[in-house]
Amino acid sequence: MVPMIRRVGFGCPTMIKVGAQPCRFVCLPARLPLWPKPDALKTLLIMGILDGIALLSIMTAGDYPHPEYAAVTTAMYGLPTIWLAAFFLKERINRLQWWGCVIAFCGVGYLAL
Numbered sequence: 001m002v003p004m005i006r007r008v009g010f011g012c013p014t015m016i017k018v019g020a021q022p023c024r025f026v027c028l029p030a031r032l033p034l035w036p037k038p039d040a041l042k043t044l045l046i047m048g049i050l051d052g053i054a055l056l057s058i059m060t061a062g063d064y065p066h067p068e069y070a071a072v073t074t075a076m077y078g079l080p081t082i083w084l085a086a087f088f089l090k091e092r093i094n095r096l097q098w099w100g101c102v103i104a105f106c107g108v109g110y111l112a113l
Helices: 002-008 012-030 038-061 068-075 079-088 095-112
Strands: none
Touching: 038 068, 068 095, 079 095
16 A cells, blocks of 8 residues: 555645645634644544544445445535534524425435335
């Protein structure tokens, strides 16, 4: 695998350089902190773990029969975000957003037939 990365020219140092660009062009000129506050680290750690589990689940689903379901449910990745924002942040979900959630779930159910 290492020779492949070197041959293609895309490896960890390149990803770090690309990932550091927002810090260079956004955080530094605006004098924003580069490291989160200590009380936010626990939340960010939990978010990272859950996001990793979700991505691992989607990638693993490609090995099972009917991987197209994984592709469709990936498109619904934002639905739990809407629900969690409504629950924890007390954001109001309007009628059109609820209908969008229902239609998305019905679409996955329809594909399963």
